[in-house]
Amino acid sequence: MSILRTVHLQPPQLSSEYIKEKIVCIRAHRERIFYVATQLYHGKLICHNYGQGGAGWTFLFGCVNESINQFEQQLSYKNKTICVIGAGCYGLLTAAILAYKGYEVRIVAQDCSNISSDKAAGFFFPRPRKTSTEYECEIFRSYGIQSYIAYLQIIKGIHPFISKGPKLLPAYFGLDIDPGFGPYIDRKIVKAPEHVTINFGNTKQYQAVEYQTVFINPSEIMAELRRVITELGVAITLQHITDFDELEEAVIFNCTGLGAKILADDKRIVPVQGHLITLKNQPPAEQRQYMINVKRVPDPQHNKPRDQLIYYAPKDEGILGITFIRGQDSLTANYHQFDEIIERAREYFGT
Ligand SMILES: Cc1cc2nc3c(=O)[nH]c(=O)nc-3n(C[C@H](O)[C@H](O)[C@H](O)COP(=O)(O)OP(=O)(O)OC[C@H]3O[C@@H](n4cnc5c(N)ncnc54)[C@H](O)[C@@H]3O)c2cc1C
Incomplete structure (x- = not known):
């Protein structure tokens, strides 16, 4: 069996002094x-x-x-x-x-x-x-x-x-997520992905699929x-x-x-509410130039995979997410969603 390349990543800091803003906004999704x-x-x-x-x-x-x-x-x-x-x-x-x-x-x-x-x-x-x-x-x-x-x-x-x-950055997707780059790889505008181990320098390491792709x-x-x-x-x-x-x-x-x-x-437009958290006081920008997009292993008691996503992107000082709540067009946040985003991110990154 081949040994996977290990990528060492600096995890974001996630205790309360590193949280900048809790954001709710709505996607206009058309069926x-x-x-x-x-x-x-x-x-x-x-x-x-x-x-x-x-x-x-x-x-x-x-x-x-x-x-x-x-x-x-x-x-x-x-x-x-x-x-x-x-x-x-x-x-x-x-x-x-x-x-x-x-x-x-x-x-x-x-x-x-x-x-x-x-x-x-x-x-x-x-x-x-x-x-x-x-x-x-x-x-x-x-x-x-x-x-x-x-x-x-x-x-x-x-x-x-x-x-x-x-900019072009490494994006690490969970093994069960297909972001849809197949035709881009065929056209040779995205490199074929690589199966790697990501290691956050603490006890946390995972297998993931690494794409070199655009962060917007x-x-x-x-x-x-x-x-x-x-x-x-x-x-x-x-x-x-x-x-x-x-x-x-x-x-x-x-x-x-x-x-x-x-x-x-x-009538085909469906609002999809999203919760995001922006970060502050993070490690220097050059140490956190990567994206994460994975699903947490679903809890059998609360099996809601769309609600179990862990997103991280280096937007400004860093952004964490995310929820996809269909049919909800309120800009009033469900505060427990922020707590859950932070809890699953802390567990994932080990910080
Ligand atoms: C939480 C979240 C995360 C996202 N993450 C990503 C991502 O990672 N990658 C990605 O590709 N996309 C992402 N998106 C989607 C992306 O942000 C949206 O699809 C995109 O911004 C839509 O742009 P827009 O210009 O159509 O709409 P908006 O940015 O909503 O702008 C609509 C404009 O129309 C105006 N308007 C609306 N109705 C009227 C009216 N009746 N009269 C006058 N003005 C009106 C508004 O005031 C506003 O100026 C995300 C969206 C959300 C909510």
């Missing part, structure tokens, strides 16, 4: 697949782009490119005025690309800060939904690969207007997108939209995330 499509509404062209759920950062560039392609194919709308609804990563990137291409565009949004796009962990996790059809899986593959290539361009310094945010760092890219929007002179108006007719523009990009459930009357 089977996100929605990137156009619709004519009272003479306006609506370009919908929402429903990416817990993988919105992963599919960002592929979905936004597709949405803009769909708009550009509608030749009779090419010279009309454009409004983007939403100032999350979808709204900002859509407006930035349109403005960069020379279109006149503005943004309206209910909120511009402290939204899901800022709070996300930053894993590139391209696996299609379990319920997706083969055609939908192909869309996940194609848009995901486009996104991955865009993140690699940023890392290499050759993206036209985003210059920082993502949502807060850094959001800062970049906000900078680009300002530099390109795109105005942002704070406004809650209840009907597309409230906007005077003939072309509207609907990047409202969870808001699309009501605005576009999309």
